[in-house]
Amino acid sequence: MMTTTDLLLLSCLTGAAGALYKQWIPDTNYENKTNWDKGDVPCGSDKVWFSAQRKVSVFVKTTHAVQEMRLPMDGEFILNSGAGFYVMAGQDPGCGQGVMTKFKDSDSLKWLDPALWQGAVTVDDLQRENFLFSVHEESVPCRYDDVVFKDLSSFKVDTSSSLSAIPVKSVSVLGKKFESGSEFSQYLNSRSGRLQFHGSSAVTVGSPGCGDPSGCECGNSVNHQLICARVKCTALSCKKPLLAVGHCCHVCGALVTIHFTAGFNLQTYRQRIHHLFLILPKYKSIQLAMSKVSRSQRLMGVIPFGSSPEIQVVLVDGQGGLQAEALARDILKDVRTHGSSFGITAAEFQASSGNSSDQSADSTGVVVGAVIGGLVLIAFIVTVFALVHKGIIQMPSVSWQVSLSKLKRNSDVGELGGPLDHGFDNPMFDNLNMLPDLPGLQGNGTTDSIAFTQAGGVYFVNPAYDENETDFNA
Ligand SMILES: *[C@@H]1O[C@H](CO)[C@@H](O)[C@H](O)[C@H]1NC(C)=O
Numbered sequence: 189m190m191t192t193t194d195l196l197l198l199s200c201l202t203g204a205a206g207a208l209y210k211q212w213i214p215d216t217n218y219e220n221k222t223n224w225d226k227g228d229v230p231c232g233s234d235k236v237w238f239s240a241q242r243k244v245s246v247f248v249k250t251t252h253a254v255q256e257m258r259l260p261m262d263g264e265f266i267l268n269s270g271a272g273f274y275v276m277a278g279q280d281p282g283c284g285q286g287v288m289t290k291f292k293d294s295d296s297l298k299w300l301d302p303a304l305w306q307g308a309v310t311v312d313d314l315q316r317e318n319f320l321f322s323v324h325e326e327s328v329p330c331r332y333d334d335v336v337f338k339d340l341s342s343f344k345v346d347t348s349s350s351l352s353a354i355p356v357k358s359v360s361v362l363g364k365k366f367e368s369g370s371e372f373s374q375y376l377n378s379r380s381g382r383l384q385f386h387g388s389s390a391v392t393v394g395s396p397g398c399g400d401p402s403g404c405e406c407g408n409s410v411n412h413q414l415i416c417a418r419v420k421c422t423a424l425s426c427k428k429p430l431l432a433v434g435h436c437c438h439v440c441g442a443l444v445t446i447h448f449t450a451g452f453n454l455q456t457y458r459q460r461i462h463h464l465f466l467i468l469p470k471y472k473s474i475q476l477a478m479s480k481v482s483r484s485q486r487l488m489g490v491i492p493f494g495s496s497p498e499i500q501v502v503l504v505d506g507q508g509g510l511q512a513e514a515l516a517r518d519i520l521k522d523v524r525t526h527g528s529s530f531g532i533t534a535a536e537f538q539a540s541s542g543n544s545s546d547q548s549a550d551s552t553g554v555v556v557g558a559v560i561g562g563l564v565l566i567a568f569i570v571t572v573f574a575l576v577h578k579g580i581i582q583m584p585s586v587s588w589q590v591s592l593s594k595l596k597r598n599s600d601v602g603e604l605g606g607p608l609d610h611g612f613d614n615p616m617f618d619n620l621n622m623l624p625d626l627p628g629l630q631g632n633g634t635t636d637s638i639a640f641t642q643a644g645g646v647y648f649v650n651p652a653y654d655e656n657e658t659d660f661n662a
């Protein structure tokens with residue numbers, strides 16, 4: 189039997205479920221060729237130019253010879269131990285003609301650009317380049333993620349977003365991990381902090397990690413537009429491209445939806461799929477993204493009626509989606525035989541070929557039926573309630589006891605429309621002026637509803653109390 193300690197230990201071993209490490213890819217390092225306008229790190233004969241207005245933090249790993257250097261008005265070099273600059277007398281033999289080399293502008297690199305992040309389950313995986321594929325929204329750090337800026341690296345990131353804060357669990361900068369909110373905001377106000385982070389929103393650390401083993405929703409859907417603004421979608425050739433929750437583009441491949449219950453562990457299940465399938469040669473080209481999402485449920489694709497958390501598995505391959513579809517079938521087969529031992533109750537897939545699983549078609553029919561019935565009932569109750577509230581229908585002031593006895597007495601009379609008239613007389617309908625201006629209630633729009641007349645002869649006949657039924661009761 190498992191004790192609490194065992195469970196704690198287990199959860200430590202499997203890691204905080206769903207939370208990932210997200211690493212910022214670009215850097216502003218002196219030694220990175222891509223940061224120089226000539227595509228190469230300046231050498232001893234070159235003139236190095238940092239434009240005056242640029243505010244930048246530059247990490248320098250080693251020693252460099254230069255001919256001349258123009259520095260910005262505000263900026264910093266972070267020198268690795270042993271790193272530095274010296275001026276070379278004359279030409280650098282291995283450098284050729286000296287040129288003017290300019291440090292490129294990195295001001296426009298945005299936190300919300302999904303292409304600038306790579307994610308992994310552990311720090312080790314980050315180092316081993318064991319990256320995860322994610323939908324666009326989740327490529328950007330989620331609120332329960334650990335954010336990593338590479339060791340021995342400088343950077344500059346624009347943290348503008350649609351909210352005033354970007355909450356994350358922790359941020360690591362130059363090997364130092366910030367987990368406390370006050371400590372990190374202090375860092376943001378330091379010289380380095382101000383050079384590295386700019387933009388309208390503040391990154392805040394100290395968000396709780398994801399405590400739910402079945403995973404947590406990323407929380408980036410509020411920034412969906414900004415996240416997708418930088419994404420270019422490629423033209424697709426498959427028959428029925430699919431749109432995954434949190435992704436900016438349609439894809440060719442397959443979407444598997446997994447319904448889970450207590451005992452489901454996202455991390456364990458991701459590993460299972462990896463070990464069972466993704467390592468197989470035939471699935472080599474497949475990219476798989478797995479996360480908890482909340483799909484808004486729509487009745488007949490139009491009317492929203494709430495949302496429910498489910499596990500979304502996005503399968504994309506480089507071959508028009510056929511491999512992805514085959515993997516989707518394998519995953520469903522696995523769910524059918526072993527799903528219950530992983531806390532999976534059902535799964536279905538859609539493929540961009542137009543194929544889909546019909547596994548849970550029956551229960552879907554039942555659910556849709558039940559939902560339609562429920563909606564009709566709710567609509568009826570709401571309408572009646574609204575009408576009562578607006579004073580269009582008044583509840584009879586007589587007690588039900590009295591009405592029923594009246595009805596009974598009247599039913600003895602026999603014919604409907606005879607003396608029954610006064611049984612359900614609604615005084616309200618005696619005066620048309622009491623009707624508020626509701627479109628559709630007056631004029632021609634009422635042909636299939638109650639007709640209002642000024643004559644005062646309008647009455648309700650409740651079909652529940654019709655003749656036969658009364659006879660039956662009697
Ligand atoms: C240099 O910068 C580019 C783009 O910012 C990045 O993709 C690459 O990984 C960097 N190179 C190294 C060696 O870090």
Ligand SMILES: *[C@@H]1O[C@H](CO)[C@@H](O)[C@H](O)[C@H]1NC(C)=O
Pocket residue numbers: 541542543
């Ligand atoms: C749909 O699935 C069947 C197998 O069930 C397969 O033979 C067929 O090729 C698939 N259709 C497409 C368009 O891929």
